[in-house]
Amino acid sequence: MISIIMPAYNAEQYIRNAIESIISQTYQDWELLIIDDNSSDNTLKIIDSYASDSRIRIFENTSNLGPAKARNLGLENAKGEYIAFLDADDFLHREKFESQLKFMQDNRLEMSHGNYCFCDDSGKISKKVYVSEKIDYFTLLKGNQFKIMTPLIVRNKIMDLRFPEVRHEDYAFYLDCLKRIPYSLAQVERLDSFVRVGHASVSSNKIKSAIWTWDIYYKYEKLGLLKSLYYFICYAYNGFVKHKII
Structure with a gap:
């Protein structure tokens, strides 16, 4: 099973698209942990509309704690063999997890990643980004080639790792992952992740x-x-x- 962790704060415009991109995955053995970080808009109402799906687990912060603490709450409650992340304003190709998991299993990998696209508010692609096929700790130090949703990681390798409360917390977290895991490998031909660019x-x-x-x-x-x-x-x-x- 893959545990997908999604922090959400005032994401009413996009979060339904993000959740639907998980529900529509061709790989269906997943759980989605959504952490509402004390949103003041309709984000929680939209999340709650998916409560009937037992694979979706909803957590509510009583104050705004930020994405690091929200993701850490997800890590503490995840049950899957694999860990992935998705921000509430981004979305995934429907075959991402099926393809990425098979790639990991075929190559006996503990961590994998992929290419991604930048897109506008409507989801129209504005730029395609192709990353290095093999990334280790020292490669990642030369520039963060990961987006938060591109890696898939074996959970027991990072059981006690948490996001630090620093700027670029995702970069720091993935550097910590690659201190334990020798390298991450990518399927060079695939573009499976979509990042919305703000204004x-x-x-x-x-x-x-x-x-x-x-x-x-x-x-x-x-x-x-x-x-x-x-x-x-x-x-x-x-x-x-x-x-x-x-």
């Missing part, structure tokens, strides 16, 4: 992302000044020059 300034987002990435290197990973500079230059080259990583 915030792209240049502003990139500046924030750069600051947060530096903090991951220097403060979270404690790489020291020289190593942090080296990996930050790699990140900048990959992200700003090659435009493959955002």
